[in-house]
Amino acid sequence: MKKSELCVIVFMLAFCGFFLSQTLGLPSDAQTYPLFIISLLAILTIIKLVNMILANKKSMQVVNDDATVWQGLLPKQFITMSIACLLFLVIMYFLGFYVASVLYLGFCLHYFRISLKNSLITLLVMIVIIYTVFSIFLNVPLPAGELLSDFI
Amino acid sequence: MTEGTYALMAAGFVNALSPTNILVIIVSVTIGIIIGCMPGLSAAMGVALLLPLTFGMEPSAGLIMLGGIYCGAIFGGSISAILIHTPGTPASAATALDGYELTLKGKAGKALGTACTASFWGGLLSCISLYFFAPPLAQLAMKFGSPEYFWLSIFGLTIIAGVTTDSLLFGLMSGAFGLVLSTIGMDPMQGVERFMFGQDALYNGVNVTCALIGLFSMSQVFVLAEKAIEQRPDPAKFHDSVILTIKEMKSITPTVLRSWIIGNIIGILPGAGASIACFMGYNEAKRFSKHPEEFGHGSIEGVAGSEAANNAVTGGSLIPTLTLGIPGESVTAVLMGGLIIHGLQPGPELFTKYAPMTYTFFGGFVIIQFFMLALGLIGCRLFAKIAKISDAILIPCIFVLCVVGSFAINNSFTDVVLMFIFGILGFLMRKFNLNTAAVVLALILGPIGEKGLRRSLTLSHGDISILFSTPICIGLIVLSLLSVFSPILMNKIKKSK
Numbered sequence: 001m002k003k004s005e006l007c008v009i010v011f012m013l014a015f016c017g018f019f020l021s022q023t024l025g026l027p028s029d030a031q032t033y034p035l036f037i038i039s040l041l042a043i044l045t046i047i048k049l050v051n052m053i054l055a056n057k058k059s060m061q062v063v064n065d066d067a068t069v070w071q072g073l074l075p076k077q078f079i080t081m082s083i084a085c086l087l088f089l090v091i092m093y094f095l096g097f098y099v100a101s102v103l104y105l106g107f108c109l110h111y112f113r114i115s116l117k118n119s120l121i122t123l124l125v126m127i128v129i130i131y132t133v134f135s136i137f138l139n140v141p142l143p144a145g146e147l148l149s150d151f152i
Numbered sequence: 153m154t155e156g157t158y159a160l161m162a163a164g165f166v167n168a169l170s171p172t173n174i175l176v177i178i179v180s181v182t183i184g185i186i187i188g189c190m191p192g193l194s195a196a197m198g199v200a201l202l203l204p205l206t207f208g209m210e211p212s213a214g215l216i217m218l219g220g221i222y223c224g225a226i227f228g229g230s231i232s233a234i235l236i237h238t239p240g241t242p243a244s245a246a247t248a249l250d251g252y253e254l255t256l257k258g259k260a261g262k263a264l265g266t267a268c269t270a271s272f273w274g275g276l277l278s279c280i281s282l283y284f285f286a287p288p289l290a291q292l293a294m295k296f297g298s299p300e301y302f303w304l305s306i307f308g309l310t311i312i313a314g315v316t317t318d319s320l321l322f323g324l325m326s327g328a329f330g331l332v333l334s335t336i337g338m339d340p341m342q343g344v345e346r347f348m349f350g351q352d353a354l355y356n357g358v359n360v361t362c363a364l365i366g367l368f369s370m371s372q373v374f375v376l377a378e379k380a381i382e383q384r385p386d387p388a389k390f391h392d393s394v395i396l397t398i399k400e401m402k403s404i405t406p407t408v409l410r411s412w413i414i415g416n417i418i419g420i421l422p423g424a425g426a427s428i429a430c431f432m433g434y435n436e437a438k439r440f441s442k443h444p445e446e447f448g449h450g451s452i453e454g455v456a457g458s459e460a461a462n463n464a465v466t467g468g469s470l471i472p473t474l475t476l477g478i479p480g481e482s483v484t485a486v487l488m489g490g491l492i493i494h495g496l497q498p499g500p501e502l503f504t505k506y507a508p509m510t511y512t513f514f515g516g517f518v519i520i521q522f523f524m525l526a527l528g529l530i531g532c533r534l535f536a537k538i539a540k541i542s543d544a545i546l547i548p549c550i551f552v553l554c555v556v557g558s559f560a561i562n563n564s565f566t567d568v569v570l571m572f573i574f575g576i577l578g579f580l581m582r583k584f585n586l587n588t589a590a591v592v593l594a595l596i597l598g599p600i601g602e603k604g605l606r607r608s609l610t611l612s613h614g615d616i617s618i619l620f621s622t623p624i625c626i627g628l629i630v631l632s633l634l635s636v637f638s639p640i641l642m643n644k645i646k647k648s649k
Contacts, residue, residue, distance in 0.1 A: 008584050012325060019332055022347050030344040033602055034335045041328035048321040069583055072379045081377035085551055089568060097556065105548050112381060112544030122545050130556055138208040140560040 001056050002065045005048075012045040084108060096145030101127065157287060164511025168519055173216055176209070177516060180217040181523045184224020185231070185531070189539040190546065191238045191384070192376055195225035196482040196589075200368040201550065203361055203490050204557035211494040212509045216516035218490045222483055223275055223466050223520050224527075226426055230267040230459055231532055232539045235260060235387035240539065243426035243462040246434035250447060250454030257450050260390035262400075266452040267459045268528035269396055270408050274460035275521040277412040278419065278467025283514060285420070287503050289475040294500040298607040299619045303628035305601030308478040309594055310635040319585060320639050326587035330594025331601075333358055340599065341606050353566035360489050360595050362558050362567045366574025367581075367588040368486065370554045373547055374579035381544045387536035394529050404456040407437045411460035418461070419468020425481035426462040433461025467517065474498050474510070477600070482589035488596060 016038050023034045053060070084107055092100035105126060109119040134140040167173070180202075187198035198221050206214030229244030234251035247267060254263035296304065309327040336347045337357030348354045396404075411433035418429040437457025438447045447454045470487070472478040477498035479485040488498060496502060502510045528535075558571035578588050605619075612618035619625060 004584050008322070008325075008586065012329065015329070015332070019347065026339075026346060027342065027344055030339045030342040030346065033606060034332070034346065037328065037331045037335060041325065041332055044321060044325045044328055048319075048325065051321065070378075074378065074380055077380075078374070078378040081547065082374070085373070085572070088551070088555065089572065092555070092568075093565060097559075101552050105552065108548035109545065112542075112547075114542070114544055118545070122549065126549055126552060130552070133205060134556055134560055138205070138560060140556075141563055142556065142559065143565065 001052050001060070001062050003062050004065050004069045005052060006062060009045055009049050009052075012041060016042040016045070080111065081108070084111075092143055092145070094145050094147050096148050097142040098127065098131075099145065099148070101130070160507050160511045161283060161514070164508060164513075165515035165518065167212065167508070167512040168216065168515030172210075173213055173512070173516055174519070176213050176217050177220050177520050177523050178527070180220025181224040181520060181527055182531075184221035184226075185228035185524075185527060185535050186224075186538050187221065187240075188225035188228020188244075189231040189240045189535050190541065191232055191236075191240050191539070192543060193372065193546070193550075194241055194368070194482075195222055195243075196486050197368045197372050197550075198225050199483055199486045199490070200364040201553055201557060203364060203486065203493070204560040206490060207493070207560065210509075211491075211496060211506075212512035212516070214490065214494055215487075215509075215513040216520070218487050219466075219470075219513065219517050220520050220523075222487065223463065223517075223524055225483075226462055226466060227268070227271040227275075227459070227524055227528060228535065229462075230271065230455075231264065231535050232387070234263045234267060234455070235390075235536045236385050236539065238384070241426075243430050243465075244458070245427065246430040246458035247455055247462075249434065249458075250449075250451045253448065253450035254452070254455070255388045255390070258390070259392055259450065260388050261392035261394045262396070262452060263450075263455055264390075264532045265394035265396050265529065266400070266404060266455045268394065268525055268532070269401070270404060270411070270456035270458075270460040271463040271528070272521050272525035273408045274412050274415055274463035275466055275524065276518065277409075278416050278464040279514065279518045279521070280467075281416050281420070282467040282470055282517065286471050286475050286514075289471060290500045290503040293476055295624060296499075297622075298604045298611065299621065300604070300624045300628065302601050302604030302608060302619065303625050303632065304476060304478070305597035305604065307628050307632045307635065308476075308597050309590065310632045311478065320636070322585055323587045323590055324636070326581065326590040327594050329586075330591035331598045333363075333591070334595050334598025335602070340603055341610070351566065353562075353564060353570075357599065358595055359561060359567055359570060360592070361493055361561050362570040363574045363595050364486050364489050364592055365554050365558050366571040367578035367592055368482065369550060369557075370571055370575025371578030371582060371588070373551045373554065374575065375582065376543045376547050376550075381542060383542070384540050387539060394532060400452060404453055406440070407433075407453045407456045408460040410436055410440065411457050412464045415461035415464025416468040419465035420471050425469070425483075426465040429461040429465045430458040433457040433459075433464075470517075474502055475500075477597070479593065482592070485589050485592045485596070489592065492596060 019038050023031050084104060088100050088104040091103060105123050109122060135142060187193045199218050202221055206217050225241060226243050229240035230247045233239040233244040233248035234255055237248055237252040239245045239248050251263045336354055338355055339346050414432050414436060415429040434454055434457045437453050438444050441453050469481060469484045473484040473488050479488045491498060496506060554571060555568055558567045561567050581588050608618045
């Protein structure tokens with residue numbers, strides 16, 4: 001049995017359990033359809049589990065396949081990029097989209113050691129494209145930021 | 153087909169030639185080719201990412217834009233396959249076999265010209281089936297009532313879940329997982345809040361566009377960000393002409409026609425896609441060739457067989473998507489999402505009430521092929537240079553576009569957060585071999601199936617036999633069962649051999 005498959009099964013069963021507990025709080029008429037769907041997911045998950053057990057009945061060992069699943073993962077780079085994405089959302093909320101974009105793009109391009117010239121070109125192209133398409137063409141009021149909106 | 157239909161087709165074609173639509177086609181095909189020729193970016197990701205751009209457009213222009221990106225991306229994959237031996241999309245994997253060999257022989261121009269010409273003919277001929285098969289199939293959908301729509305949604309889910317993942321059960325689980333997510337929001341019959349966790353933004357359920365951008369585009373950011381950034385090889389420089397001679401054109405004609413039929417049938421069959429078609433087209437080209445020994449060593453027939461087949465899928469795959477609402481693969485699932493965002497439901501109404509819009513889209517789809525040919529032949533050298541853009545630049549750019557695209561849907565920050573959550577979900581699903589396309593399809597088909605089921609049961613006062621009451625219902629049940637059990641049976645047969 002692969003560890004990754006077991007993880008999926010545990011997640012799906014927990015997901016079913018959580019939605020089941022929420023469903024039981026609904027009026028009885030509104031419960032039927034969600035219960036049907038949750039049962040379907042639970043049944044499929046249990047079939048998968050039984051399938052896995054039957055396929056490995058001789059040795060019930062759990063094979064750690066982390067190396068295959070996360071092959072090539074660079075934890076430091078991945079975590080840095082994920083945090084940068086999250087920070088982008090936070091900065092966008094407080095300082096607005098354009099400030100966040102410039103800071104985020106600047107940071108990422110610097111992190112990946114892109115030359116200053118190429119970084120500036122990328123920044124300029126992205127900002128011009130987004131401004132032209134979203135602000136002018138689609139007329140989308142991109143967030144100005146909670147802190148800056150009073151000044152704009 | 154009636155005279156009225158032919159008139160609508162002609163009017164649609166004329167509408168598609170409007171300056172706005174032509175501009176949309178040029179832009180979208182260019183973007184599509186760029187996305188396609190960059191290894192690591194897929195057609196589905198491109199269509200999902202650029203979906204918000206269509207919000208300010210007429211529905212027909214919006215759909216033409218998505219169609220242009222789709223066709224452009226499928227063709228664009230061949231450029232990097234030929235010049236750097238790395239298929240831009242899985243649909244061009246077979247093209248790399250002979251395309252790169254031709255490049256090594258100094259015939260890269262010829263290979264690109266063949267890919268471009270074959271893609272053009274494959275795409276153009278697929279429009280014939282789109283024009284002539286879609287309306288009758290839509291007529292069939294007119295006979296659908298609530299029970300049929302319930303089974304249709306089940307069939308759509310089983311087909312995509314069954315074919316697009318290695319594990320059938322994981323595919324079905326992904327579909328069921330998506331169905332549970334599709335119940336978030338207001339209960340359509342009782343008017344009760346379901347699983348909204350106090351978020352008013354979830355009143356209308358999970359926003360499909362946010363989910364699309366998250367599952368296909370944002371997840372790609374994580375996929376690219378987890379691995380070491382590799383320098384892509386320089387694309388091969390070439391000096392030979394990309395224009396084929398009449399003799400070369402004649403030599404690839406039978407291959408193109410054969411691949412057109414293969415690609416079209418594969419496209420119409422829900423579940424199969426361009427990545428399967430390219431290998432089938434390639435194999436058949438080899439089987440029927442007078443020079444099969446040249447295959448694998450630089451045969452233009454090989455390139456033509458693969459490229460004509462994968463582009464022939466595009467028109468074919470739109471048929472079940474537009475008529476029955478069953479997208480056969482992830483790109484058409486995203487396209488269907490685009491259709492729904494513009495307030496249009498796949499089915500007979502597209503060929504009656506919205507026929508002018510639909511036929512304008514069809515006309516646009518034909519014109520897309522011509523611009524794909526022109527842009528491909530003229531710009532392949534430039535596109536090859538763009539293919540070299542590093543993932544280090546793509547990662548932050550895609551993320552910024554994901555954010556701005558999801559924000560533009562409702563000018564809401566909540567949508568951005570939702571997109572981000574679906575991005576994480578999509579990344580983990582890809583890591584654990586679950587099927588993101590099935591989740592998207594479940595989010596689209598879930599509400600249709602739920603309404604179908606609950607209306608049927610209301611009409612029959614709770615009598616479940618209504619779900620088995622018509623021949624169409626039985627047919628759809630049989631098809632659903634076949635799509636679930638045929639892969640199991642095929643596996644057993646393979647093992648017994």
